[in-house]
Amino acid sequence: MIEFRDVVLSYGDHVVLDRLSFRINFYERVAILGGSGEGKTTILKLILGLIRPDEGRIIIDGQDITVMSESELRDVRMKFSIVFQEGALFDSLSVRDNVAFCLREYSGLSEEEIEERVRALIRRLGIEDAIDLMPEELSGGMQRRVAIARSLAAGRPKTMLYDEPTTGLDPLTSDNICAMIKELSSGEPPDRMGLIIVTHKVSDAAKVADRFMYLKNGKITFDGDMKSLKETTDPELRAFINELFTIEGRC
Numbered sequence: 001m002i003e004f005r006d007v008v009l010s011y012g013d014h015v016v017l018d019r020l021s022f023r024i025n026f027y028e029r030v031a032i033l034g035g036s037g038e039g040k041t042t043i044l045k046l047i048l049g050l051i052r053p054d055e056g057r058i059i060i061d062g063q064d065i066t067v068m069s070e071s072e073l074r075d076v077r078m079k080f081s082i083v084f085q086e087g088a089l090f091d092s093l094s095v096r097d098n099v100a101f102c103l104r105e106y107s108g109l110s111e112e113e114i115e116e117r118v119r120a121l122i123r124r125l126g127i128e129d130a131i132d133l134m135p136e137e138l139s140g141g142m143q144r145r146v147a148i149a150r151s152l153a154a155g156r157p158k159t160m161l162y163d164e165p166t167t168g169l170d171p172l173t174s175d176n177i178c179a180m181i182k183e184l185s186s187g188e189p190p191d192r193m194g195l196i197i198v199t200h201k202v203s204d205a206a207k208v209a210d211r212f213m214y215l216k217n218g219k220i221t222f223d224g225d226m227k228s229l230k231e232t233t234d235p236e237l238r239a240f241i242n243e244l245f246t247i248e249g250r251c
């Protein structure tokens with residue numbers, strides 16, 4: 001369980017998260033929706049303990065991570081894998097070396113074992129042909145796949161975290177990445193690897209998540225399934241999710 005209890009986070013006098021509270025089971029498929037600058041990336045950083053809140057508690061698996069040391073946080077981070085916005089690959093490393101990076105740094109596995117694991121992941125993500133290429137030689141969609149493979153390399157997380165995974169991709173490639181994301185989190189709870197996707201693209205969120213939260217002015221103003229999201233009477237949220245109605249059939 002990932003729980004935020006009255007979390008406050010400010011940058012200077014700009015309050016980004018304002019007594020934010022929610023609970024998410026590791027195996028859930030949740031989309032946190034919100035406009036640019038509402039604090040979506042900030043929430044992911046808080047879950048990983050990369051930043052600490054000014055007030056409130058963040059409880060992961062029953063433990064309050066806001067009081068943990070860096071070494072204790074390392075174990076918490078192992079429960080998750082994150083795919084950063086834009087993929088954030090290492091430009092100077094080949095696909096193989098990008099995917100192998102964490103294994104080489106942290107796993108203590110032999111080069112042969114690493115190669116085997118990298119190949120298995122690359123196969124799973126359908127990017128075998130790209131294994132010796134550099135990131136700049138790949139299409140946007142391929143880059144995202146490599147980023148997902150790299151984030152999975154460190155182990156099997158309880159929950160995947162995706163920060164705007166389809167930004168900058170054309171609609172067809174976005175569809176493709178969404179299908180991949182959904183497939184990685186298929187299966188039944190509690191064995192399923194869950195996901196939290198933060199995005200402003202509602203139609204993509206609809207393809208991968210079963211639970212939707214709307215972040216506005218530092219608070220969750222909506223939390224429910226697709227049916228209740230479509231039925232919301234909040235005029236601002238209705239405007240935000242408008243694309244669900246205008247591109248009917250796309251989700």
Ligand SMILES: Nc1ncnc2c1ncn2[C@@H]1O[C@H](COP(=O)(O)OP(=O)(O)O)[C@@H](O)[C@H]1O
Binds near residue numbers: 037038043
């Ligand atoms: N390191 C930082 N210093 C100052 N302000 C920041 C910093 N990081 C984020 N912010 C501000 O916090 C707000 C939320 O940022 P972010 O979580 O990145 O939003 P989102 O991911 O929803 O676009 C934004 O207004 C952003 O400008």
Ligand SMILES: [Mg+2]
Binds near residue numbers: 040163164
């Ligand atoms: Mg962001």
